[in-house]
Amino acid sequence: MQVNIRSGDFVQTEMKTNKPFLGCGLGLRPEYYETIVETRPAVDWFEIISENYMVDGGKPLHFLDRVRENYPVVMHGVSLSIGGTDPLDQAYLKRLKQLIDRVEPQWVSDHMCWTGQGGHNLHDLMPLPFNQEAIDHVVARVQQVQDYLGCQILLENASSYVSYVQSEMTEWEFHTEIMQRADCLMLFDINNIYVSARNHGFDPLDYIRGIPAERVWQFHLAGHSDYGDYVIDTHDHPVVKPVWELYAEALRHFGPVSAMIERDDQFPPFEELMAELDELRNIARDVSGNDGPENDDAKKREAS
Amino acid sequence: MMPGLKELQNAFKRNVVNGDEEFGKYVNTAGAVSSDVRLAIYGNAYFARLEEALESDYDILKQLLGEDVFNEICMAYTKKYPSHYYSLRWFGQDFPAFLGYQPDSGEHHWPAEMAQLEWHFVGAFDAADDVVATEADAAAIAPEAWAELKIRFHPSVRTMAIWWNTLTRWRTAKDAEIVPESVRLLEPAQCLLWRHELMTQYRSMEADEAIALQAALAGANFSELCGALAEEMQDQEMVPMKAAGFLKTWLAAGMISELLA
Numbered sequence: 287m288q289v290n291i292r293s294g295d296f297v298q299t300e301m302k303t304n305k306p307f308l309g310c311g312l313g314l315r316p317e318y319y320e321t322i323v324e325t326r327p328a329v330d331w332f333e334i335i336s337e338n339y340m341v342d343g344g345k346p347l348h349f350l351d352r353v354r355e356n357y358p359v360v361m362h363g364v365s366l367s368i369g370g371t372d373p374l375d376q377a378y379l380k381r382l383k384q385l386i387d388r389v390e391p392q393w394v395s396d397h398m399c400w401t402g403q404g405g406h407n408l409h410d411l412m413p414l415p416f417n418q419e420a421i422d423h424v425v426a427r428v429q430q431v432q433d434y435l436g437c438q439i440l441l442e443n444a445s446s447y448v449s450y451v452q453s454e455m456t457e458w459e460f461h462t463e464i465m466q467r468a469d470c471l472m473l474f475d476i477n478n479i480y481v482s483a484r485n486h487g488f489d490p491l492d493y494i495r496g497i498p499a500e501r502v503w504q505f506h507l508a509g510h511s512d513y514g515d516y517v518i519d520t521h522d523h524p525v526v527k528p529v530w531e532l533y534a535e536a537l538r539h540f541g542p543v544s545a546m547i548e549r550d551d552q553f554p555p556f557e558e559l560m561a562e563l564d565e566l567r568n569i570a571r572d573v574s575g576n577d578g579p580e581n582d583d584a585k586k587r588e589a590s
Numbered sequence: 591m592m593p594g595l596k597e598l599q600n601a602f603k604r605n606v607v608n609g610d611e612e613f614g615k616y617v618n619t620a621g622a623v624s625s626d627v628r629l630a631i632y633g634n635a636y637f638a639r640l641e642e643a644l645e646s647d648y649d650i651l652k653q654l655l656g657e658d659v660f661n662e663i664c665m666a667y668t669k670k671y672p673s674h675y676y677s678l679r680w681f682g683q684d685f686p687a688f689l690g691y692q693p694d695s696g697e698h699h700w701p702a703e704m705a706q707l708e709w710h711f712v713g714a715f716d717a718a719d720d721v722v723a724t725e726a727d728a729a730a731i732a733p734e735a736w737a738e739l740k741i742r743f744h745p746s747v748r749t750m751a752i753w754w755n756t757l758t759r760w761r762t763a764k765d766a767e768i769v770p771e772s773v774r775l776l777e778p779a780q781c782l783l784w785r786h787e788l789m790t791q792y793r794s795m796e797a798d799e800a801i802a803l804q805a806a807l808a809g810a811n812f813s814e815l816c817g818a819l820a821e822e823m824q825d826q827e828m829v830p831m832k833a834a835g836f837l838k839t840w841l842a843a844g845m846i847s848e849l850l851a
């Protein structure tokens with residue numbers, strides 16, 4: 287019998303010891319399904335929104351399978367509600383695990399947030415107070431989730447517009463303590479740090495320096511809407527210059543990290559996203575001399 | 591005493607959903623932007639996201655009702671049916687009932703029927719995948735096995751009765767043609783929806799086909815299907831031929847997953 291070992295297999299085993307570097311990726315969105323499957327663009331990897339594939343069949347799963355045949359895929363969820371005070375949704379976790387079995391992703395992520403209360407889902411990434419009670423609460427739930435899924439999870443810093451009077455520490459101290467105690471990892475969203483820094487008046491460099499490098503496995507970059515006094519994380523514009531600069535800073539601090547661009551609205555022609563991806567590569571090459579995994583399939587396609 | 595995490599989340603939720611002001615006192619007010627403005631970002635985003643989900647499910651209904659009316663209905667629906675699902679995929683499922691759809695009596699106005707039609711499209715779009723049987727499968731069935739033959743349909747197959755000219759209006763709106771005024775039909779009609787090769791399909795059915803299909807969907811075997819059809823048809827000798835014709839049509843359309851002989 288031929289045993290097919292796919293790179294996704296290590297999710298089940300030694301995830302922590304060796305930070306993988308996937309190179310430069312994009313979020314997979316239905317608007318680009320056909321283009322991606324037909325033209326096989328030189329993208330190193332794709333990220334999917336897990337919930338969009340928690341359906342029984344049809345187009346979404348069809349295209350997911352086609353993309354997975356040719357690219358590494360990571361799974362990114364929005365409904366785990368790791369900071370929520372309702373019990374963890376077992377039906378959701380079960381569906382998530384089924385999708386993990388189908389996709390064999392490089393890793394699985396969600397957000398440091400809560401999404402609903404009392405059975406009422408707000409479908410938003412609601413901020414947590416940065417205090418000891420919330421840390422204890424989240425740590426216990428991360429452990430439950432990791433035990434159930436059999437792998438470490440990445441938690442992303444969400445953008446926020448309010449801060450609580452109950453907070454006792456900085457956001458980066460909060461994340462760090464949770465990651466260390468729960469032994470989980472971080473999806474470091476550079477745009478969200480820019481957005482929250484503007485909204486709350488902290489220095490984004492303090493955030494970058496406050497996070498232990500070995501925990502950061504993935505970057506998000508995206509555009510936002512700037513209202514002057516405050517900034518909203520809308521993912522409907524190209525990445526702005528200050529966010530590119532923060533990305534370079536983050537690479538200097540963390541070393542090579544798998545990075546990707548999120549676009550969720552005002553979808554441009556695919557070539558425009560590819561041009562942004564080039565920018566992502568250029569900066570990675572300039573700063574860390576490394577913009578993609580060696581001997582990568584995407585590279586080979588590019589060369590041929 | 592300081593509220594705990596659960597109380598904070600409950601107060602925040604009430605602020606987002608209905609503007610309850612209690613949570614305001616737990617928000618830092620330092621900086622140029624007031625806590626009201628900051629909280630409004632969450633409140634606005636909440637409704638906008640839910641409306642967007644309804645819009646994508648009920649695209650034609652929105653087009654026919656107009657932005658303002660649709661927006662008002664969404665607001666009312668969102669208050670009455672808060673989301674209990676982990677995915678927005680299911681948020682709109684009570685919309686036809688909310689608009690008063692009456693599947694049995696047909697005593698509803700056209701928007702309810704349009705909503706039900708569009709919800710069926712949503713269901714057919716991502717229903718489970720399955721194999722598709724062909725005419726060759728039918729040809730392989732032994733003549734003596736036909737009476738007991740059962741049909742397993744593709745999971746995407748759906749039917750609905752329509753009392754209004756909803757199908758015509760849906761199609762003309764979709765094709766950006768002139769949409770006729772809504773009128774009630776003289777007789778209720780039957781509509782069929784399914785998915786074939788990733789594309790959702792729809793068409794209307796004559797009464798006899800609808801009777802045969804509904805019997806088969808309910809688990810009738812081929813002779814029971816013929817029995818149901820016989821009650822509808824004048825010429826009894828034509829019944830088996832007619833039933834075989836429907837079967838052939840359904841096979842060609844990719845509606846059947848398996849013939850269980």
Ligand SMILES: [Fe+2]
Nearest residue numbers: 442475506548
């Ligand atoms: Fe993000």
